[in-house]
Amino acid sequence: METLARLGDEYFRRHYAADPFAAGVFGVPGFEAEVPDPSRAAADRHRGELARITEQLRAVDPAEDPISHAILRRLVEDGQRVLADGVMEVGVTAGGTGPLAMVISTVPAGTGTDAEYRARLEKVPGYFDAYVERYVQAARDGRFPAAIGVRQAIEQADAYLSTPLRMDPLMRRFAGDVVPLAVRPAVVRFRNALAEQLLPVARPDDKVGLCHVPGGAEGYLGLVRACTTTELGPEEIHRTGLELVERLREEFAERGGRALGTTDVDEVLVRLRKDKGLRFGTAGEIVDTVTRALRAAEEALPDWFVPYGIAPCVVREMDAAEAEHSVLGYYMPPSADGSRPGAHVVNTYRPELRARFEYEALAFHESVPGHHLQIALGQSLADLPAFRRFAYFDAHGEGWGLYSERLADEMGLYTGELSRLGMVSFDAWRACRLVVDTGLHHFGWSRSRAIDYMHANTALSLTNIKNEVDRYIAVPGQALAYMIGRLKIQELRERSSLDVRAFHDEVLGHGPLPLDVLEDLILSRDSGA
Numbered sequence: 001m002e003t004l005a006r007l008g009d010e011y012f013r014r015h016y017a018a019d020p021f022a023a024g025v026f027g028v029p030g031f032e033a034e035v036p037d038p039s040r041a042a043a044d045r046h047r048g049e050l051a052r053i054t055e056q057l058r059a060v061d062p063a064e065d066p067i068s069h070a071i072l073r074r075l076v077e078d079g080q081r082v083l084a085d086g087v088m089e090v091g092v093t094a095g096g097t098g099p100l101a102m103v104i105s106t107v108p109a110g111t112g113t114d115a116e117y118r119a120r121l122e123k124v125p126g127y128f129d130a131y132v133e134r135y136v137q138a139a140r141d142g143r144f145p146a147a148i149g150v151r152q153a154i155e156q157a158d159a160y161l162s163t164p165l166r167m168d169p170l171m172r173r174f175a176g177d178v179v180p181l182a183v184r185p186a187v188v189r190f191r192n193a194l195a196e197q198l199l200p201v202a203r204p205d206d207k208v209g210l211c212h213v214p215g216g217a218e219g220y221l222g223l224v225r226a227c228t229t230t231e232l233g234p235e236e237i238h239r240t241g242l243e244l245v246e247r248l249r250e251e252f253a254e255r256g257g258r259a260l261g262t263t264d265v266d267e268v269l270v271r272l273r274k275d276k277g278l279r280f281g282t283a284g285e286i287v288d289t290v291t292r293a294l295r296a297a298e299e300a301l302p303d304w305f306v307p308y309g310i311a312p313c314v315v316r317e318m319d320a321a322e323a324e325h326s327v328l329g330y331y332m333p334p335s336a337d338g339s340r341p342g343a344h345v346v347n348t349y350r351p352e353l354r355a356r357f358e359y360e361a362l363a364f365h366e367s368v369p370g371h372h373l374q375i376a377l378g379q380s381l382a383d384l385p386a387f388r389r390f391a392y393f394d395a396h397g398e399g400w401g402l403y404s405e406r407l408a409d410e411m412g413l414y415t416g417e418l419s420r421l422g423m424v425s426f427d428a429w430r431a432c433r434l435v436v437d438t439g440l441h442h443f444g445w446s447r448s449r450a451i452d453y454m455h456a457n458t459a460l461s462l463t464n465i466k467n468e469v470d471r472y473i474a475v476p477g478q479a480l481a482y483m484i485g486r487l488k489i490q491e492l493r494e495r496s497s498l499d500v501r502a503f504h505d506e507v508l509g510h511g512p513l514p515l516d517v518l519e520d521l522i523l524s525r526d527s528g529a
Contacts, residue, residue, distance in 0.1 A: 003060070003064075004057075004060050004064050004065055004068055004069055004072070005385060007053055007056055007057055007060065007072060008068060008072055008385045008386070008387040008388075009385070009386065009387070010053060011050075011053055011072060011075060011076060011387050012385075012386045012387040012390070014046065014049050014050075014053075015075075015079075015387070016028050016030075016031055016390075017031070017034070018036065018037070018042065018046045019036050020032075020034035020035060020036060020120075021035070021036055021102055021106045021107075024106050024107075024109065024110040024111070025106055025332065025333060026333050026336075026375075026379075026390045026392070027111070027333050027334050027335035027336040027337070027340065027379065027390075028336055028386075028390050029111065029112075029335075029336055029337060032110055032111060032112025032113070032116040032117070032120065033112065033115075033116040033117075033119035033120050033123075034120065034123070035120060035123045035124060035126070035127040036127065037127075037130060038088070038099075038127070038130050038131050038134050039130050039133065039134055040086070040089075040134060040137060043083045043086065044083075046079075046083060047079075047080050047083040047084060050076045050079050050080045050083070051076075051080055053072075053076050054073070054076045054077060054080070057069070057072060057073060057076065067388075067510060067513075067517060067521070068385060068388060070514070070516075070517050071387075071388055071391065071512075071513065071514065071517060072387065074229065074393075074514045074517075075387070075391060078222075078225065078226035078229075081222040081225070081226065082222060082223065082226055084222075085215065085218065085219030085222050085223070086138075086215075086219070087210065087216070087219045087220075087223060087476060089134050089135060089137070089138040089143065090138055090143050090144065090145045090146075090210075090213055090216075091145065091149070091474040091475060091476075092135060092145035092146070092149040092150045092153050092194065092198065092202075092474070093149040093152065093153060093470070093471070093473075093474030093475070094149070094152035094153045094155065094156035094324075094325040095152075095325060095326060095327070095467075095470065095471050095474055095475070096322075096326060096327065096330065096471075097474060097475050098149075098153055098156070098474070099127065099128060099131045099190065100128075100153070100156055100157060100160060100187065100190070101156070101322050101326070103124055103127070103170070104160070104169050104170070104319055104321050104322050105319065105322055105332075105345075107120060107121070107124070107170060108169050108170060108172045108173060109332060109340070111335045111337065111339055111340060114173065114174040117173050117174060118174065118176060118178060121170065121178040121179065121182075121183060122178055122182065124182075124183050124186065125182045125183060125185070125186035126186075127186075128186040128187060128189065128190040129186060129189065129190075131190065132189065132190055132193040135193070135194075135197075135198055136193065136197055136198070139197065139198060139201055141214070142214050143213050143214055143215070143216075144198075144201050144202055144203050144213070145198055145202050145203065146202060146203045146205075146207075146208040146447075146473050146474070147199060147202035147203060147204055147205065148205060148208065148447060148470055148473065149202075149470065149473060149474050150194050150198050150199045150202045151199065152325050152470065153191075153194055154191055154194050154195050154199070155324075155325075156321070156324075156325060157187050157188075157190060157191035157194070158191065159321055159324070160187060160321045161184060161187060161188065161191070163321060165179070165180055169319050169321060170183060205446055205447040205448065206446040206447070206448075207444075207446075208440060208446070208447050208473045209439075209440040209441040209442070209443075209444050209445065209473075209476075210440075210441040210476050211441055211442060211443075211444050212444065216441070217442070219476075220234070220441045220442060220476055220477065221233070221234070223476050223477030223478075224237070224477050224480060226394075226477070227394045227395065227477040227478050227480055227481045228394075228395045228477075228480055228481055228484045228485075228515070229393055229394075229395045229396070229514035229515045229516060230395070230484060230488075230515055230516070232484065234438040234441070234442035234443075235438070235442070237434050237438050237480055237484065238434065238435055238438040238439065238442070238443070240434055240483075240487075241431050241432065241433070241434025241435035241436075241438070241483070242435055244427075244431035244434070244483065245428060245431045245432060245435065245457050248424060248427055248428045248431055248457075249265050249428075249457070251424050251427075252265045252268050252269070252421075252424055252425075252428070253265050253268070255417060255420055255421050255424055256268035256271075256421065258417045259416075259417035259418045259420070259421050260272075260418075260421075268421070268459070269456075269457075269458070269459050272355065272357065272421065272425065272459035273355075273459055273460075273461060273462075276352075278355055278356050278357060278418070279351070279352050279353065279354060279355060279356065280351040280352065280354050280355075280356055281351065281352065282351055283317065283348035283351050285351065285356075286346060286348045286351055286354060286359060287315055287317060287346065287348065289356070289359045289360065289363070290315050290329070290344060290346050290359050290360075290362065290363040290367070291315045291363075293359070293360045293363035293364060293367075293413065294313060294315065294344065294363050294367045294368055296413055297363075297364060297367070297368040297369055297408065297411070297413055298313075298368050300411045300412070300413060301368065301369065301373075303411075304369070304407070304410075304411055304500060304501060304504065305369070305373070305501055305504050305505070305508075306501050306502075306504075306505050308373075308377050308380070309380065310372075310373070310376035310377050310379075310380050311334035311338060311341055311342055311376045311379075311380075312334075312341045312342070313341060313342040313343065313344065313367050313368060313372040313376070314341050314342070314343050314344070315343070315344050315346060315367075316332075316343045316344070316345050316346070317345070317346060317348050318345050318346060318347045318348065318349070320349065323347050323348070323349035324349055325467060325470070326347055326349075326467065327347065327467060327468070327471065328346070328347050328354075328358065328359075328362050328464065329344060329345055329346040329347055329362050329366050330345050330366065331343070331344055331345070331366045331367065331370075331371035331372060331375070332345055333371075333372075333375045333376065333379065334376055334379065336379060336390075342367070342372040342375070342376050344363060344366040344367040344372070346359075346362070346366075350463075353461055353463055354461075355422070355459070355461065356418070357418045357419050357421055357422035357425075357459075358422045358425065358426070358460075359422075360408075360413070360414055360415065360419045360422065360423075361405045361408070361414075361419070361422045361423045361426045362426075364404050364405050364407075364408040364413065365401040365402065365404055365405050365426075366401065369404045369407060369408065369411070370400065370401040370404035370405075371397065371400075371401050373404075373508070374397065374400050374401075374508050375392075375397070377508050377509070378390075378508070378511040378512055381509070381510075381511055384510075384511050388510075388511045388512065389511055391511070391512040392512055393512050393513060393514050393515075394478055394481030394485070395481040395484050395485035395488070395514070395515050396485055396512055396513050396514065396515065396518060397481075397485075397512060398478075398481040398482040398485055399481065399482060399483075399484065399485015399486045399487075399488060399489050399515070400485065400486075400489065400507065400508070401482070402426075402427075402430055402482045402483065402485065402486035403485075403486045403489045403490060405423050405426055405427070406423065406427070406486075406490075408423075409423060421459070422459075425458050425459035425460065428457055428458045428459075429454070429458045429460055429468070430479075430482040430483040430486070431457075431483055432453060432454045432457055432458055433468075433472065433479040433480060433482060433483060434480060434483055434484070435453060436450045436453060436454060436469065436472060436479075437472045437476065437477065437479045437480050438480070439453070440469075440472060440473060440476075441472075441476045441477075447469060447470075447473065450469045450472070451465055451466060451469050454468065454469065484515075485515065488515045488518070488519065489507060489518075492507075492518070492519060492522045492523075495522075495523070495526070496522055496523075496525075496526045497526055498522075498525065498526060503522070506521055506522055506525055507522075
């Protein structure tokens with residue numbers, strides 16, 4: 001009889017061996033000298049490994065550990081589907097999932113010895129070359145990337161290569177001559193391949209969705225299932241988004257009257273977007289805002305959560321080479337050995353374009369009570385198997401982050417009505433994602449139509465909207481997780497008779513969970529089962 005523990009350990013090792021950068025992000029030791037292999041051959045090997053684990057898992061009695069069994073089954077089945085669809089090979093991007101952005105953001109932040117760091121750097125050129133081969137193979141098969149992502153990746157490479165060597169983020173730790181003699185020439189090869197081989201055949205802005213790629217429609221369905229951990233289809237998700245956006249326009253009117261003296265939604269959005277008095281003056285002001293929000297949230301935790309002993313969280317500015325085409329901010333988990341704290345990495349690029357009212361909600365989402373509380377707690381649950389502690393389900397993780405933005409209002413953390421308008425705008429932003437992501441990849445929307453829809457229904461700046469839409473183009477399905485997860489968590493809280501601290505402990509205290517497993521847990525606890 002196969003044991004669940006053995007299969008879980010095997011999955012854990014093989015998952016992070018296939019994606020050592022993810023191991024670094026989640027603080028999993030043992031992979032500090034490695035880089036991912038993005039080749040088709042590696043994907044096929046990994047898919048075969050997951051298929052074998054799936055087959056062996058069928059021999060395990062779920063009663064041995066129902067939660068672990070359900071989680072492992074979801075991980076291996078979704079993993080096989082995503083690998084088989086191979087959508088990443090058409091997702092050329094300058095965003096956080098792009099090859100150069102991944103190297104810049106994860107390699108310098110990694111733990112390990114100087115020797116391991118150098119060994120990883122020595123493998124980075126092969127990583128870029130393998131990506132080129134994968135992209136070119138896809139193009140030969142008629143699977144072309146979107147031109148907007150290719151152009152931005154070229155610009156990003158040019159910006160990196162123009163950075164003086166002394167300021168290269170990869171030189172922050174001992175690197176010797178690897179960066180100038182090996183890494184940078186590989187980035188040149190990568191950049192030239194994008195410009196010469198991919199840009200001429202790339203999809204135009206009116207055909208950016210996966211539905212315009214051979215096999216893309218089926219691939220998108222798999223991504224929707226994996227990212228939401230539900231059986232919801234694109235059309236139902238699209239309708240849900242449209243309904244939410246309309247309801248949020250009513251809240252824009254209500255809160256706009258309090259904060260800005262007008263209930264006209266279009267006027268509220270214009271004021272939030274164009275009033276220069278609502279922008280930051282310096283990068284330091286952005287860092288101070290999110291830091292104050294983080295510390296206030298930490299002080300308020302005892303009334304809303306049971307006590308947890310977790311790693312600290314800090315605020316860190318995003319590297320300039322990454323920031324121009326990146327999101328407002330993201331979270332970097334602590335290392336498992338405690339040598340690196342959790343970090344809210346915040347984008348301070350061109351602060352004069354960045355809205356003051358957005359960054360409190362952002363801080364609550366990325367740090368506390370959002371991602372840091374959730375992920376650092378999950379890592380601290382030593383009784384759970386490693387594959388559960390260091391897993392990540394987008395709908396649970398991002399759903400909790402979005403839930404935390406509204407929870408922060410219940411906790412009294414927003415400093416004023418203007419920041420609460422930012423909370424509403426962020427809600428509208430995530431509701432729009434349901435419409436736009438499915439619009440692009442299922443219904444065939446153009447890039448401009450997606451931008452126009454978000455511009456009409458959120459207070460995000462045009463720069464942020466464009467960055468967001470381009471992210472959805474490059475990483476299909478993931479943007480759906482936020483609102484789908486938040487809706488489920490809120491629904492379960494409304495259905496449950498647990499007090500708020502007990503409810504939150506059920507949501508967070510079992511580590512990362514698929515939404516169906518979370519629902520079973522809450523309902524069984526509520527019934528006393």
